[in-house]
Amino acid sequence: DAGVTQSPTHLIKTRGQQVTLRCSPKSGHDTVSWYQQALGQGPQFIFQYYEEEERQRGNFPDRFSGHQFPNYSSELNVNALLLGDSALYLCASSFGDSYEQYFGPGTRLTVT
């Protein structure tokens, strides 16, 4: 049973560029949440997708957008990258409204 997978593992981008991160949920899960984790901090909620729609959103600017596909996989897009966007981006999957979320290994984004 495959767990949550994310790609790529690492990414280096320049300020102003755009980036797309990908996530495949655990088998049987239909909900995907994205979190940003800065060094030494706990994860911060970005948004959550369910039935291909954004169901909830955290306090992040519109530069952060996402998408969920019919197979429940998801993408996180960040436009006009800032140095402060450097972080570990975690994807978590769950079933329906369950709080029991299972995390992927994350994508380490470095913006120079």
Place this chain on the structure above:
Amino acid sequence: EDKVVQSPLSLVVHEGDTVTLNCSYEVTNFRSLLWYKQEKKAPTFLFMLTSSGIEKKSGRLSSILDKKELFSILNITATQTGDSAVYLCAVGKTSGSRLTFGEGTQLTVNP
């Protein structure tokens, strides 16, 4: 604003010691509290607590929730070097399944 506070922020112990990690919260419409262990990247799920006073146990780890005093503790007995990790506490609300995390406690277990 919702708040989840963990203490201590870091802890160094010797193998065999027992540790207690704390998590207090101030959230509206509380629904559940979760503990995760983060070793390198992916936080791994440990416990979910929704009812006050009922201890959840898994091997040497146990956790309990106090909804009146708004806190939870995570106990680890007979610690091993493999317990070294960041332990994250998160809270879920009734208005959706997003989680609000604390900063985490960095636990280091020395041989």
